[in-house]
Amino acid sequence: MTLPPTNGHSVRVTSVTKTFGSGDAKTVALKGADFETREGELHLVVGPSGCGKTTLLSVVAGTLDWDSGQVEVLGERLHEMSRSSVTRFRGRHIGFIFQQFNLIPTLNCVENVSVPLLLNGHSRREAEARAREMLKRVGLGEKLRAHPTGLSGGQQQRVAIARALVHEPRLIICDEPTSALDSVTGHQIMELLAGAARAPGRCVIIVTHDPRTYAFADRITEMEDGRVRNTISGEAIQSFLTTHR
Ligand SMILES: Nc1ncnc2c1ncn2[C@@H]1O[C@H](COP(=O)(O)OP(=O)(O)OP(=O)(O)O)[C@@H](O)[C@H]1O
Numbered sequence: 191m192t193l194p195p196t197n198g199h200s201v202r203v204t205s206v207t208k209t210f211g212s213g214d215a216k217t218v219a220l221k222g223a224d225f226e227t228r229e230g231e232l233h234l235v236v237g238p239s240g241c242g243k244t245t246l247l248s249v250v251a252g253t254l255d256w257d258s259g260q261v262e263v264l265g266e267r268l269h270e271m272s273r274s275s276v277t278r279f280r281g282r283h284i285g286f287i288f289q290q291f292n293l294i295p296t297l298n299c300v301e302n303v304s305v306p307l308l309l310n311g312h313s314r315r316e317a318e319a320r321a322r323e324m325l326k327r328v329g330l331g332e333k334l335r336a337h338p339t340g341l342s343g344g345q346q347q348r349v350a351i352a353r354a355l356v357h358e359p360r361l362i363i364c365d366e367p368t369s370a371l372d373s374v375t376g377h378q379i380m381e382l383l384a385g386a387a388r389a390p391g392r393c394v395i396i397v398t399h400d401p402r403t404y405a406f407a408d409r410i411t412e413m414e415d416g417r418v419r420n421t422i423s424g425e426a427i428q429s430f431l432t433t434h435r
């Protein structure tokens with residue numbers, strides 16, 4: 191699938207609203223969120239629990255329908271596309287690491303990581319070779335044949351990261367990718383994600399509560415109560431680092 195030109199923006203979200211439930215159970219998760227990321231950057235999204243981070247990123251990933259507003263990803267206007275086109279687009283161009291890792295329990299690590307490649311038409315042989323390579327890069331070379339239930343939380347998280355990166359998607363979206371990792375592994379994963387972000391035309395968006403990730407950011411977006419409050423870069427990140435450590 192050839193992508194239209196992006197003018198350097200990988201994501202452009204304008205005035206997006208999303209309400210869950212109705213009546214007494216109604217929650218307005220997004221109240222007109224505006225959000226934008228650029229190619230070549232590692233972009234963090236921060237904010238208190240329940241402010242709408244996962245909801246916003248699920249909209250960008252095309253896994254959640256929203257109520258109103260525009261969503262443009264890699265130059266494609268998701269709000270004008272059919273559900274099946276969005277699904278195809280996501281499978282080719284977006285890698286998503288879910289807050290719950292969503293690994294397939296009946297598949298071993300290599301098989302889990304092979305899934306995006308198989309869905310994109312690669313042979314099993316090639317998919318498994320690339321999956322093994324990716325698992326070694328996240329430090330799981332010893333666990334290739336293990337099933338998710340036999341892994342620690344941090345190891346499962348790294349399988350999910352390998353699965354999101356293996357097909358070299360243009361946009362990688364991660365919901366708390368370092369939450370279950372010790373500081374050495376967390377640092378390695380952030381370096382891997384930062385490397386992926388800075389390849390031409392790529393972008394990595396990370397939702398995080400983990401102050402250890404802040405130093406890797408090119409820009410940081412702060413959300414509050416269903417809206418984007420602001421996006422900072424450069425020196426402002428330095429002062430953010432000192433106040434949020
Ligand atoms: N499927 C759902 N059904 C009903 N309400 C939901 C659903 N998903 C999210 N919400 C509500 O929408 C609001 C935003 O949730 P969201 O998961 O986006 O927050 P978050 O910023 O990711 O929080 P956290 O940091 O705890 O992961 C919350 O009030 C949440 O309870």
Ligand SMILES: [Mg+2]
Pocket residue numbers: 243244245289365
């Ligand atoms: Mg969340």
